[in-house]
Amino acid sequence: MAKVKKVKDKQRAKLKAKKKSQVLQELRKNEDDVLYICTECGEQELIPEEVVMHFDLLDQGDIGEPPAFYCEKCSGIMKPKFYEGVHNITYTYEE
Numbered sequence: 001m002a003k004v005k006k007v008k009d010k011q012r013a014k015l016k017a018k019k020k021s022q023v024l025q026e027l028r029k030n031e032d033d034v035l036y037i038c039t040e041c042g043e044q045e046l047i048p049e050e051v052v053m054h055f056d057l058l059d060q061g062d063i064g065e066p067p068a069f070y071c072e073k074c075s076g077i078m079k080p081k082f083y084e085g086v087h088n089i090t091y092t093y094e095e
């Protein structure tokens, strides 16, 4: 009975799956990831908050500076657009 599937249903299922993953991505973006922006070329990258926190904890130096990463494209320094650090400091970066 269910042997013949309509193409339309298949496409719809595909779309549905796509939408679901987009929603998941959106959720991840909001909850877990910190948006980093390259100060040199403007490249943007989402880095999981737990990774940022890990470096934040390791970095016992200047807590006035957020944990920074190197840009994969130009080796410039990437800074968080918005990040609430483990030292109760909120870091923001304006392009």
Ligand SMILES: [Zn+2]
Pocket (backbone or CB within 6 Å): 038, 039, 040, 041, 042, 043, 071, 072, 073, 074, 075, 076
């Ligand atoms: Zn860059």
